[in-house]
Amino acid sequence: MRSPTVLIFLLIFPSTFLATFAQTDTVRITLKAISGLQYDQVRLKVPPAAWVELTLTNTDEMPHNWIMTQPGAREDVVDKSLELAKQGSTDYVPESDKVLQAIPLILPDQTYTISFQAPSQEGAYPYVCTYPGHGAVMYGAIYVTNNQLPPLATDENVPTSRRDDESVAEEKAPKHPYPDILPVMYRTFMPNCGPAGIAVGLLGDISYCWDAGQCRLRYAWKGGFIDLEEHWSGKGKELAEIVGMVFYRDSTEFPFRIGESQEIPDVKFLGYEMKNRYPTFKYRLNDVEVTERIIPVFENPGIKRVLTFAGLDEPLWFIKGQDNVLYYSNQGEWESEKILRLSPEEAQEFTITITENMSEI
Amino acid sequence: MIIIMLGLTVAGCTIQPTEQESGIINDQRVDDFYSVENVPLPEGLTAEIGGMDFMPDGRMIVGFHRGEVMTYDPKEKTWELFAEGLHDPLGLLALNNWEVLVMQRPELTRLIDNDNDGEAEEYLTATDDFGLSGNYHEFAYGPAYNGKDLYIALNCASKNAGIWDEVRGEVNMLGEIAGMYSAVPYRGWVLKLREDGVLEPVASGFRSPDGIGFDLEGNLFVTDNQGDWLGTSKLYHIEEGNFYGQISSLVWREGWKGDPEKMPVSTLDSMRTRAAVLFPHNIMSNSPTQPLVIPENSDFGPFAGQFLVGEMDFPRIMRVMLEKVNGKFQGACTSFLDSAGLSIGNHRMVFGPDGSLWVGKSAYVWVGDRGIQRIRYNGGMPMDVLQMNVTPQGFKLTFTRPVDRKMAENPNSYQFDRYYYAYHQKYGSPRMDEQPVAVKQVQVSEDGKEVTLALAEMIPGYVYDLQIDQLTSMKGVELENSRLFYTLNELPNDQTALSVR
Numbered sequence: 001m002r003s004p005t006v007l008i009f010l011l012i013f014p015s016t017f018l019a020t021f022a023q024t025d026t027v028r029i030t031l032k033a034i035s036g037l038q039y040d041q042v043r044l045k046v047p048p049a050a051w052v053e054l055t056l057t058n059t060d061e062m063p064h065n066w067i068m069t070q071p072g073a074r075e076d077v078v079d080k081s082l083e084l085a086k087q088g089s090t091d092y093v094p095e096s097d098k099v100l101q102a103i104p105l106i107l108p109d110q111t112y113t114i115s116f117q118a119p120s121q122e123g124a125y126p127y128v129c130t131y132p133g134h135g136a137v138m139y140g141a142i143y144v145t146n147n148q149l150p151p152l153a154t155d156e157n158v159p160t161s162r163r164d165d166e167s168v169a170e171e172k173a174p175k176h177p178y179p180d181i182l183p184v185m186y187r188t189f190m191p192n193c194g195p196a197g198i199a200v201g202l203l204g205d206i207s208y209c210w211d212a213g214q215c216r217l218r219y220a221w222k223g224g225f226i227d228l229e230e231h232w233s234g235k236g237k238e239l240a241e242i243v244g245m246v247f248y249r250d251s252t253e254f255p256f257r258i259g260e261s262q263e264i265p266d267v268k269f270l271g272y273e274m275k276n277r278y279p280t281f282k283y284r285l286n287d288v289e290v291t292e293r294i295i296p297v298f299e300n301p302g303i304k305r306v307l308t309f310a311g312l313d314e315p316l317w318f319i320k321g322q323d324n325v326l327y328y329s330n331q332g333e334w335e336s337e338k339i340l341r342l343s344p345e346e347a348q349e350f351t352i353t354i355t356e357n358m359s360e361i
Numbered sequence: 362m363i364i365i366m367l368g369l370t371v372a373g374c375t376i377q378p379t380e381q382e383s384g385i386i387n388d389q390r391v392d393d394f395y396s397v398e399n400v401p402l403p404e405g406l407t408a409e410i411g412g413m414d415f416m417p418d419g420r421m422i423v424g425f426h427r428g429e430v431m432t433y434d435p436k437e438k439t440w441e442l443f444a445e446g447l448h449d450p451l452g453l454l455a456l457n458n459w460e461v462l463v464m465q466r467p468e469l470t471r472l473i474d475n476d477n478d479g480e481a482e483e484y485l486t487a488t489d490d491f492g493l494s495g496n497y498h499e500f501a502y503g504p505a506y507n508g509k510d511l512y513i514a515l516n517c518a519s520k521n522a523g524i525w526d527e528v529r530g531e532v533n534m535l536g537e538i539a540g541m542y543s544a545v546p547y548r549g550w551v552l553k554l555r556e557d558g559v560l561e562p563v564a565s566g567f568r569s570p571d572g573i574g575f576d577l578e579g580n581l582f583v584t585d586n587q588g589d590w591l592g593t594s595k596l597y598h599i600e601e602g603n604f605y606g607q608i609s610s611l612v613w614r615e616g617w618k619g620d621p622e623k624m625p626v627s628t629l630d631s632m633r634t635r636a637a638v639l640f641p642h643n644i645m646s647n648s649p650t651q652p653l654v655i656p657e658n659s660d661f662g663p664f665a666g667q668f669l670v671g672e673m674d675f676p677r678i679m680r681v682m683l684e685k686v687n688g689k690f691q692g693a694c695t696s697f698l699d700s701a702g703l704s705i706g707n708h709r710m711v712f713g714p715d716g717s718l719w720v721g722k723s724a725y726v727w728v729g730d731r732g733i734q735r736i737r738y739n740g741g742m743p744m745d746v747l748q749m750n751v752t753p754q755g756f757k758l759t760f761t762r763p764v765d766r767k768m769a770e771n772p773n774s775y776q777f778d779r780y781y782y783a784y785h786q787k788y789g790s791p792r793m794d795e796q797p798v799a800v801k802q803v804q805v806s807e808d809g810k811e812v813t814l815a816l817a818e819m820i821p822g823y824v825y826d827l828q829i830d831q832l833t834s835m836k837g838v839e840l841e842n843s844r845l846f847y848t849l850n851e852l853p854n855d856q857t858a859l860s861v862r
Contacts, residue, residue: 035521035726036726037726037727037728059521060521061498061519061520061521062588062788063788063789085643085644086643086644088644088792088795090643090791107787107788108520108521108788109520132643132647132674133647133674133675133705133728134728136728137728173405174404174405175405175427176405176406176427176429176445177402177403177404177405177406177429177431177440178405178442184445184446185445185446186428186446186448187428187446187447187448187465187466187467188428188448189448189495189497193527194493194495194525194527194528194529195466195467195493195494195495195525195527195528195529196467196468196489196493196529212467212468212486212489213467213489213493213527213529228427232407232426232427233726234497234725234726235497235498235725235726235727236449236466236497236725237497237521237522269468269486269489270485270486271470271471271483271484271485271486272483272484273482273483273484274481274482274483274484275482279484282485
């Protein structure tokens with residue numbers, strides 16, 4: 001019955017048909033519940049009376065649902081769901097004519113698809129997760145309209161935190177209740193480092209990453225420090241972001257060897273002492289107590305490592321971690337292009353300076 | 362040293378404490394007995410609290426999400442920076458006026474202010490002898506101190522992220538089960554740092570144990586959050602060697618072989634130690650935090666010796682009433698404080714020298730809040746259930762005030778439901794086999810403070826959910842908290858087996 005009608009219709013009013021077809025075609029929407037009590041999209045747009053196929057995937061670690069309500073009924077539905085929860089229900093979908101569509105509670109990693117026809121009445125139809133506690137922040141709106149959406153920045157149907165996707169205001173907020181001062185040190189999640197990472201920002205915008213798990217300097221960079229906004233504003237999953245350019249990376253298995261053995265020493269991190277805002281790391285390599293303080297050098301940008309090894313009775317070897325930088329040590333002898341040998345006496349206190357090789361640049 | 366004082370100009374800028382963002386009205390009265398106020402905080406502070414304690418000299422010391430540790434002088438209302446740059450401190454213990462232990466992600470750290478200038482110079486590693494996979498969900502909690510050893514609790518990793526290529530500690534992917542997992546040593550464990558510096562595994566089976574504390578007798582208790590293998594949130598009494606239910610941590614048991622996921626659930630169930638108290642999900646608690654015991658002789662009302670437990674999702678602090686039945690702890694939970702000025706996100710708590718309770722808020726990106734609130738006891742005797750004890754036939758309720766005898770003697774004043782929570786891999790559990798239980802007999806003691814209820818049936822393994830309706834004190838004081846949840850693991854063998862605390 002339908003096809004011939006459509007065909008005739010098409011022959012007579014081809015442009016009208018296209019418009020009609022667009023309205024009755026299914027709008028497919030893929031929505032995600034994501035970390036941070038939010039949906040990945042806070043505004044959806046569908047034409048009035050359109051058929052909608054909406055798929056919700058829960059990529060978060062807690063259960064979420066999705067309820068579409070009558071315009072302006074979001075808070076009321078959230079309150080009703082909470083009442084329901086208190087009475088013992090676990091689907092959190094209240095029986096109410098204010099609830100238009102619902103995807104029941106889905107667990108982490110689950111997906112659920114529903115199909116429905118959008119209301120013919122234009123308007124902003126809120127959607128919300130009514131899992132207890134989530135409703136106050138986890139919501140958005142389906143705009144049933146063919147027109148443009150209102151400005152995001154003032155859209156009351158969108159959580160405040162999502163009205164400006166660039167979060168410009170947040171970046172300008174102070175990091176701490178005191179001014180930023182260099183040097184500065186953070187224990188944090190650093191890229192290209194073990195999970196017990198340390199970042200230190202020095203004067204002259206020279207910075208380094210030290211690994212408290214492996215007890216070693218990992219890399220150094222210039223031109224800035226780190227950005228921790230992402231790390232702090234989430235659950236801590238995002239790593240610190242390096243600001244600047246890495247000029248040195250230790251690519252050895254481990255930069256020190258003790259005695260004739262070629263074995264990597266056992267390491268134990270003991271902590272650090274802050275003096276004038278510079279940390280002095282304390283650690284143990286086998287039974288040898290080591291301290292390390294790193295200060296910036298400026299002529300050729302780089303770092304000077306001030307090291308003490310107490311209680312050595314065998315020589316110490318230091319292995320270069322990268323070729324295209326300059327190394328200088330105030331003690332010991334370079335046995336080869338890559339290896340510095342220090343006697344126990346020399347190793348009691350020495351410095352290794354690592355700078356960019358400006359002639360190579 | 363950076364000093365932040367009310368109205369003083371420091372380092373070229375004026376830093377004034379501001380009211381916290383939650384918009385709660387100052388000095389709002391909870392009722393006649395407790396009041397809540399907001400603590401002023403320095404501007405620019407992201408006040409998500411991971412740990413708080415008091416130093417002997419009366420300064421409060423607080424660890425914040427972005428790694429600051431700050432001291433607060435309650436008299437002067439000034440904040441000072443004690444330490445900075447820590448990785449997500451989630452527990453803090455003041456040893457004296459110059460030494461503080463802080464549990465941060467990678468280690469337990471001893472902060473020492475050697476020159477007494479109010480700022481720590483030494484950050485010494487007290488222990489880092491546990492695994493760290495880089496998974497963001499591996500939070501670390503504690504330490505709880507019994508005067509001898511320090512106890513910490515380690516979170517499992519989240520399925521929402523993997524582990525890093527470089528980890529600290531041995532990797533065992535058998536610990537990577539569905540749900541939260543333990544791929545590196547002692548994730549999902551409670552551990553003890555002995556006086557000799559050795560970190561010793563104590564008990565396994567935890568998922569997200571964001572609360573660890575001792576009672577007045579030195580018994581250790583830990584809370585855990587609803588999720589996989591936890592039908593609802595719980596309070597456990599910790600005993601050495603025991604397994605508490607979340608299965609991934611089993612792979613780090615000494616001599617353990619095999620995949621815990623391949624074991625029958627009935628076997629796992631028989632291995633686990635049941636919680637002393639269950640917090641029914643959505644009704645009582647969605648995310649319990651620190652258990653803090655009310656000190657003896659404290660000026661904080663009638664509940665000395667009982668635990669308060671923080672709650673993240675509701676504007677609530679809970680109260681736990683424990684007893685030992687057949688040698689095992691079990692008991693009831695109820696509200697201590699609901700709304701009335703208290704905000705959500707109740708993460709860390711500590712009693713100040715004046716006996717008031719300080720509550721630190723947190724949210725991360727879960728449900729929660731920021732800031733610090735202070736709860737004071739205004740004196741007087743609230744009408745409340747002081748203790749709920751099991752009897753072979755039912756329960757005995759002890760009230761803080763004599764009850765209105767006529768109301769109390771009416772069996773319809775007590776509505777009991779009972780249900781249990783399933784032990785399974787699935788996230789959470791509905792209330793199972795939920796049934797009303799009739800009250801057969803009511804007996805009110807001569808002094809009017811004790812009400813003994815005989816129930817139609819008492820089945821171990823169930824939560825007994827009691828709603829008290831229409832009951833006031835003899836003098837007409839309204840009952841503060843009328844809903845109680847008793848976790849019935851054990852029925853007393855006989856009356857003498859009861860040792861009431």
